[in-house]
Amino acid sequence: MILPSYFSNTTTLSLQKLLLLSLFTTNYTPDSLNHQNQNNQHSIMEPIFIAQSKLRTELGLHKVKAIPNSNFQRHGTKAYASAINRYGIQPTKPGPLTSRTIRDPSTNWTSGKYAIGALRDMWTSLVEKTGDDKPGEVGAQDQQNDMEYLCEVLIGTPPQKVLLDFDTGSADLWVRPDAFKHAESSTFELLKHKSWKIQYGDGSTASGFVGHDTISIGGLVIKQQAVEVAKHVSSQFSQGVMGGLLGLAFKQINTVYTTLGMRDPQPTPVDNMIAQEDIPKEAELFTSAFYSSRDLQPESFYTFGWIDQDLVKKSGEEITWAKVDNSQGFWLFDSESASIDGNKVELSGNKAIADTGTTLALISDEACDALYKKIDGASYSEQYQGYLIPKTVKVDDLPDFSVAVGEKEFVIQKEDLIFADADDSNYYGGVQSRGSMPFDILGGTFLKSIYAIWDQGNSRFGAVPKIEKTQKTPLPSTEGDGAEKVICSLDKSEVKPVCHVGVTNVCLSDC
Numbered sequence: 001m002i003l004p005s006y007f008s009n010t011t012t013l014s015l016q017k018l019l020l021l022s023l024f025t026t027n028y029t030p031d032s033l034n035h036q037n038q039n040n041q042h043s044i045m046e047p048i049f050i051a052q053s054k055l056r057t058e059l060g061l062h063k064v065k066a067i068p069n070s071n072f073q074r075h076g077t078k079a080y081a082s083a084i085n086r087y088g089i090q091p092t093k094p095g096p097l098t099s100r101t102i103r104d105p106s107t108n109w110t111s112g113k114y115a116i117g118a119l120r121d122m123w124t125s126l127v128e129k130t131g132d133d134k135p136g137e138v139g140a141q142d143q144q145n146d147m148e149y150l151c152e153v154l155i156g157t158p159p160q161k162v163l164l165d166f167d168t169g170s171a172d173l174w175v176r177p178d179a180f181k182h183a184e185s186s187t188f189e190l191l192k193h194k195s196w197k198i199q200y201g202d203g204s205t206a207s208g209f210v211g212h213d214t215i216s217i218g219g220l221v222i223k224q225q226a227v228e229v230a231k232h233v234s235s236q237f238s239q240g241v242m243g244g245l246l247g248l249a250f251k252q253i254n255t256v257y258t259t260l261g262m263r264d265p266q267p268t269p270v271d272n273m274i275a276q277e278d279i280p281k282e283a284e285l286f287t288s289a290f291y292s293s294r295d296l297q298p299e300s301f302y303t304f305g306w307i308d309q310d311l312v313k314k315s316g317e318e319i320t321w322a323k324v325d326n327s328q329g330f331w332l333f334d335s336e337s338a339s340i341d342g343n344k345v346e347l348s349g350n351k352a353i354a355d356t357g358t359t360l361a362l363i364s365d366e367a368c369d370a371l372y373k374k375i376d377g378a379s380y381s382e383q384y385q386g387y388l389i390p391k392t393v394k395v396d397d398l399p400d401f402s403v404a405v406g407e408k409e410f411v412i413q414k415e416d417l418i419f420a421d422a423d424d425s426n427y428y429g430g431v432q433s434r435g436s437m438p439f440d441i442l443g444g445t446f447l448k449s450i451y452a453i454w455d456q457g458n459s460r461f462g463a464v465p466k467i468e469k470t471q472k473t474p475l476p477s478t479e480g481d482g483a484e485k486v487i488c489s490l491d492k493s494e495v496k497p498v499c500h501v502g503v504t505n506v507c508l509s510d511c
Contacts, residue, residue: 045319048282052306055283059305061219066149066290066300067163069241074420076428077384079359083441086169086358090436092365095385148359148444149290149300150242154216155227156185162243166288166302167357168331168454169441171247171254171268172196173215174206174228179243182229188213193259196228206233210256210266217246217269218304220278226256226266248286248356248454253329270304270456279305284457288356290448294415295468311451315464322406324459331355331454333461335404335440338367340374342400351439352403354452354461358443360419361412362434363403371431374399378429381422386433388426389418401431403446405463413467416445 055061081097083089091098150163155175162179174196182188189212197207208231212224230244247254247268254265267275274284283305291298312319322333335352338345345367352363368387372378375398377390389398395414402409412431419430430445453462 049307049309051280052283053309055280056306059219061303061305063301063303063308064151064153064166064218066151066166066288066302068300069148069150072148074359076386076420076422079419079428080386080432083358083360083362083443084435087437087441089362089434091385091433092435093380093385093433094382096383097385149356151246151302153246155180156182156213156215157187158185159216160185163241164244164246165242165357166246166248167355168248168288169353169355169357170198170245171249171251171265171329172198172228172256173226173244173246173269174198174208174230175244176206176230176233177208180227180229182211182213182227185213188227191226194256194264195259196256198255206230208232215269218302220273220304222269222272222278223276225269225272226254228256245357249331250326250329250456252327273304274457281457285453285455287454288447288452289466290356290444291468292448307453308451311466312464315451315466317464319453319462319464320405320408320410321455321460321462324461325351326459331461332439334406335442337404337409338363338370339402339409340371340399345370347404352405352442353439354442354447354454356443356447358441359445360441360443361403361431361445362437362441362443363431364440365433367403368431368433371399371401372429375417381426384422384428386422387429387431388422389429390426391424403440403442405450405461408463410446410450410463410465411467412446413449416448419445 077097084091084097149165151166153162153164154160155162160180162175164173164175191210191212194210195207196210197205199205208229210226210228213227214221214223215225215227216222248270249268251265251268251271254268256264256266258264270284270286273279285307286302286304287307288300288302289308289311290300325332330353332351332353334350336347336350338347347364347367350364372380372387372389375389376393378393379388380386381388395418398414398417400411400414401417402411404410416430418427420428422428434440449465449467450463451466455462
C-alpha cells in the first residue's frame, strides 16, 4: 500500500490517523457512488466527508472567496456576444451578431467531434451586420468586465496576491504583467521555447511567455505550476481589477505552444494538485457556490480538496452525480430533459457543459422556445438578439424551469430567468439560444441555483440544490443586483418601498 504524501513525515501513526488512512485508501469508484440508494449513498459519503474534514484541518484549507467584480455590469446582448466569442457560436436566431468562420479541418461540431484546441482556433472573428446587411467588425466587448466573480490567488516567492477569474471553460493560468511581477519572485523559472496566446472573437488578445512558479489556492500549495505571463495585452485587459484568469477545465484546451508551433498543453492547477499528491484520491476535486446580493449571506466561494458538507446537508438532498466526458477538455455531461411548470421536454442525447466563465445559460432552441412560450408577453427581439421578458411580469408569474444534470433536474431560480434591463419595457432573459453549439452551456444563470462539485479525480460533476428560502430580491438592472426597488423576502409578488443601508437597498421591515 502506498501512503499518501500527507503521511510522508509521519513515523508513528496514531489510531486516529490509521482510521483516516483507511478512509483515504478505500476503493470508492464513480459507479459505486452513482448507483446507490440515498441511504447507502449517505453512508458512503459520510466517511469521505470525515476524511476531507480532517485533511482540511491538518492542512489549514479554507474557502476561496469569489469577490464580485466591481467593474461587472449586466448587459444582455453583450453577455450573449461574449458567449459567441468564447465558443464560436453561429446564432440560429436572427440578429445583428454572427460569426465569420474559418473552420479547423479536423473539427466537426455537427457530429459532436471537436478538435483539440478548437475552442480557441475555430473562429476568427465576431461580426455585426451593418445597415446594408454587410458584416462589419464588432467593437471590443470588454471581456474582463464580463467576469462576475474574482478570486484571490497567491503566486511566487514572496507571494503576490492576484485577483483571477476562475473559469471552468478554459485551461490557462495567465496573468497581467502588472498584476504579477515575475522578476520579483525567487521561484519563477522561465520555460524556454514556450509561448501562449488567447484571442477572442472581438479581436482582443493576450499573449506572452511561460514559467513555472509556486501558487497557493485556498491553503493548498502547488509547486511547478505553469504561469503564463502576458507580454502583450489588448486595452480591454490592461486595466481594471481582474489580474488574469485561472482555467479549471481540462488541459487539452490549454493554449501553450512551442516555438515550433506545436501544441504543448500544460497541466492545470488541479492537475498538479493530483499529480503532486497534494490531495488524496477522495479529495481530487473543487467546488463552487455562487450567490447574489439578494441572498441573506451573499458570500460566494470555491473550495479545493474538500466539500462543504454543511451546505450539502442544508439542501436536504444527496449529491447527484453525472459522469463527465472530458475528452475534449470540457465538463461535459448528459442533460436529456428540461421541464417547464412540470411539463417535461425530452431532449434525447442532449449534453451540457457547466461553465463558470459564462454568465448566461444557453440551451437548445427547442427548450428555449418552450420556456418563453410560457411567459406572458415574452418575445424574441432581433434587435437585442435574444428573448425579452416584459417588466410587467411578476417574479411569481414566471414558470418553474429546470434542466437535467445526469438523471435529475435542477430548478433555475425564477429571479435568474431575468438577467438585465434591455429597455424601459423589457428585461433580457437569463436563458438564451445556444445556436449552432451541439451542447448546452450552463453558466451563472444556472450555477447560482446549485452547489457544484467538480470531481476531477473521478471524472464526474455533482450538484445539490442551493436556493435560499428567504431572500431580499432586487429587480435586475445594468448594475447587476443593485436596483432602486426591492421585491421583499416573503412576498415576491409585490414591489414594496425600500430604505437605504449603505449602498444596499433593503425591505423596510429589515431596516
